[in-house]
Amino acid sequence: MSGKELPKSYEPKSVEERWYAFWLEKGYFHADENAGGEPFSIVIPPPNVTGSLHIGHALNSTLQDILVRWARMSGRNTLWVPGTDHAGIATQNVVERQLTKEHIDRHALGREKFIEKVWEWKKVYGGRIISQLKRLGASCDWQRERFTMDEGLSRAVREVFVALYEEGLIYRGERLINWCPRCHTALSDIEVEHEDEKGKLYHIAYPLSHDHNIRLTVATTRPETMLGDTAVAVHPLDPRYKDLIGKTIDLPLTARRVPIIGDSVLVDLEFGTGAVKVTPAHDFNDYEAGQRQVPPLPLISILNEKAEIVPDIPDINPDVRKQIAWKPAKKARGIVVEMLKEQGFLVKTEDHSHSIGKCYRCKTIVEPHLSPQWFVKTVSLAQPAIKVVEEGKVQFYPKGWENTYFDWMRNIKDWCISRQIWWGHRIPAWYCKKCDNGILENSIGVGGVGEASAIPSGEENTTTIAINATPIVQREEPRKCPRCGSTEFIQDPDVLDTWFSSALWPFSTLGWPDKTKELASYYPTSVLITSFDIIFFWVARMIMMGLYCMKEAPFRHVYIHALVRDAEGLKMSKSKGNVIDPLVMIDQYGTDAFRFTLTAFAAQGRDIKMSTERIEGYRNFANKIWNASRFVLMNLEQDFVPNVELLTKDTSLADRWILSRMNTMSKNIQQALADYRFNDMASSLYQFIWHEYCDWYLELSKPALNQERGSASRSAAQTVLAHVLETSLRLLHPIMPFITEEIWQSLPEKVRARGRGARGKGESIMVSSYPIADEKVINAEIEQDMQMVMDIILAIRNIRGEMNIAPSMQINANVKVETEELGEHLQKSSSYVMTLSRLKELRIGVEERKPKSAATGVIKGAEVYVPLEGLLDLTQERDRLQKEIAKISKDIDIFFKKLSNKDFVEKAPKAVVEKDTSKLEEFKVKRDKLERSLKMLG
C-alpha cells in the first residue's frame, strides 16, 4: 500500500492555523530560565501599540524567528521576548484624534480621565499588532509579553531616573529646545526630521541709530522673527562692517534699539550680506551667539506654544501689534514683509532653499522654544558605549553601520527627555507646595514673555514648573518635605520621552531591577535585529543604559536589516497608496511564501524592493516542495523503515551525489546563518531543493523506485529520497515553518525519527534537531562524475530541441570519451543517461566516431553524437536550413537598410519604426537558431 495522500496543491490557510495552535498548546515557544544549556535570547524591537503590522515588522520578525527557530532546533536555551511600546506622542495623538471625532477636547476631559481613555484604547487596539505577529508564525514566548508601561517596567524607569539624577547625570535646565507647536511638547534633536524646502531669502535694511540714512542690510529666511531681534551680528574681521561693532541700530516696526555685535562663529563672510539679525529666542545659533556675549543678549520670545505671535512683544509699534497679534508664524511672515516693504526697509527678495525641521510624529514645522526641561547628560554615558563597539564586544552587521554609530556618539548632545504630554512615564520629581509656593503659583508663562495667555491657568496638568523650583527626585512620592516638613506636593507634570523606557527594554523585560533568574540566564541577549533608522533613537541608548545599569552591553551583535520599499524603490506610505499589507500577502500566498520572499531579498546593505510577483514566485516554490513530497510519499509505505546503513555504504552514483550535495548545502547554511546572510541561506535551499533534488534526483530515482518492492535498489532509493527530504525540511523550517511541519508530520514515523530532537520526541519538526553537515559525505569526485552524466544528458536534450525531435521519439546516441577511465565511469551510469534523455541505445567509448549523419554536442571530456539517419534526411535538412537562412538573410538586409535610412526613421510614424525594429530583431534570432542547427549537423 502506498503512503499518505496529500492534496494536489498546497493550501496554506488551514495548515497555518492548525500548526500554530498546536505549537502554542505544546508550549514550544516558552523558554525555561532554569533549564540551563547555552542560552540564545532576543528581545523584539517593541512595535508601537498604535501600529498595525507593516512590511518592515514582517521582515524584522521573520529574521528574528529564523534565528530563534534555528537556535531552538540547535538545542540552545532559546528565548524571544515580545512586547509593545507605549509610544507616547504617537499614541496620545491617535487617542486625541479619536476623541475629537466624538467632540471631546483633551483639556476639557482633564489629565486623569484622558489617560484612562488611553488605557481603554490600549486594551482594545494595543494587542492588534501582536496578534498579527502570530499569523506570521513568530515563535515568541507569549507568556513573557511586556508593555513599556507595565508596572515592572515603570519601576525600572523610576529606578534609572533616580540613579542618574543622584549621580548628576540627569538635570533640569532652561534651554532652547525643539518644540512641536501641534503636539505641544519638546522634542529631542533626533525627533526632528530635516527636509529641504524652497523658500525666500529676504534682505532687510536696518537703519543705524546715529544716522538713519546709513543702513545695515541683513539677510534672513524668517523675517517675522525680527520682532524678537536683540542684536545684529557682523564678522569682527569684516572690513565693511567691523567699525560698526558697538554701535546700535533702530529695529524697524518697533521702538527697540539693538547693538551691533561681532561674532566670528555666527557670521559667514561669504554668505548673504555679511550681516545677520540675531534672535536668540528663536534660533539655536543665535541663542548660542547671545550666550557668548557679556552680558548675554536678552531673549525676546515672540511666539507662543502654538507658534502664534504673542500680543505683548515689548517695544512693538501698536499698529504692527494690532495687525499681527495671534497670527500663526507663517501668516505673520507675509504681514511683516508687507509692512517692511511699505516702509522701505525691504531691499530685495531672493529664492533660497534650506532645510526645515519637522516633527517626526506629525510633520509640523518645529520651532526653537525656550523652556525648562529635563536632560540626560550623555557624554559620560557615551564613552563606554563607544568603547564596547570599538573593542568588538558589540558588533554591527553590516559593519559599515558602526561608522554611523560612532559619528553620532562622538558628537552626542544632551538628551532632552521631558515631554509636555500626558501619556507616558511621569517624571518622578515633586515640588513642595509650601517651599516652592510662589514659584508654582507664578510659574505659568515662564520661558518667554507673553506666553501666559496661551496656557489655560489653574489646572495642575498644564502647570509649568519654574526653573528655580527645587525638585525632590525619588522613586515614590515623598511623604514629607525634607526642608520644611510639609506634606503637600505637586508632581512634575512632564512625562518621559518614550525612548527612555525603550532604552531599558533588554533588561527591564527580564525583571530588572530585581536580580532575576531570567536576567542571569538571558542577559546580555545574543543579537538585536532592527532597522537603521532607530540606531540613534534606540540602539545607541540601549547600549548606554545597558552598560550603566547592567555593566554589560545588552547584546553582542546588532543586525541592521534593509528597508522594504515598493517595486519602484519608493518608501511605502499610506498617502502614496503603495503599501503592501503583509496580512493581505499572507492571505493570498501563504505565510511561508511571504517569509521566504523577505528572506531571499534580505541581502545586507541593500534595500528591498518588494512586489507581489516575487512573492508569487516563492509561492510556486512552496508548491514545488509540496508536490515533490507528494511524490516521495506515494513511493513510501506508511510503515517504511529507512535502511540507514545504506546511507554510509557504497550506493549508486545518484544517491551519493545527492547526499554529497545536500551536505554541502547544509554546511553553507550553517555558515550563512552564523554570518546573518539570510539571503544566501534562502537561495541555497531554493537551488538545492528545486534544481538538484527535484529536477535531477527525483527523476534519477524513478527507475529504482519502479523496481520490485523490497529490492535493494528500490529500498536504497526510498531511503535516500526520504532522508534528503526530511533533512531538507528541517533545514528549511526556520524560514518556512508551516509547510515544513505539515509535510514532516505526514512522513512515516521511522523517517521522522531520524531528525528527532531530545525535547520533542518526534512530535514536531519545531523541536527536532537542526541538521549539521556530515563532511565525510561531501565528495568532490562524485559530484564531478555526476556532473559529466548530467552534461551528456543536457547535450542530448539540446540536440533534441534544436533538431525538433519529438520528446516521445526514442533515439540513439554515441559518446566519444577522452579516456578509458571516463568511459568506465560513464558506462556505470548509462542507465541514467538512457532514461533522462530517452534513448533506445547508448554507445560509449574512446573509439567512437561521428556517424555520417549526426548532430554533435561537445562537453568537457567527451563528444556526443546523435545519429539522425532515419529521423531526418541530412542532406535535405541541410539544404532546407541553408535555403531558409538565405531567405531570412534577405529579409534582414531589407529591414536593415530601411532602418539605416535616416529619413525613414525620422519621418515615418513611430509605431511603424518600432514594429520594423522588433521584426528585425525577430529575424535575427531566427537566423541564429537556424545557423546553430546547421552547425550541429556538421
Place this chain on the structure above:
RNA sequence: GGGCGGAUAGCUCAGCUGGGAGAGCACAGCCCUUACAAGGCUGGGGUCACAGGUUCGAUCCCUGUUCCGCCUACCA
C-alpha cells in the same frame, strides 16, 4: 558641507578571501511525460557605469569621473 551605499541580462538582484559571469521574472520554441501547467525540457540575451593603475590575470583591489539613493550638519 561631511559621510555612506549603489551602478552586473529587458526588469529585480546574487556574486563571501582576485581565475567559471550567474539566479528569478520576462521573452522564444517544444511538451498536459501518472509529483507538480503555480509545471517540464530547450534556447536567446551582458564592453560587469566610465577612465586610468596594481597584477600572470580585475565585476572584485587602488585612484579619479559621471549618474542615482540615503544619512548627517548651527548654509542666516
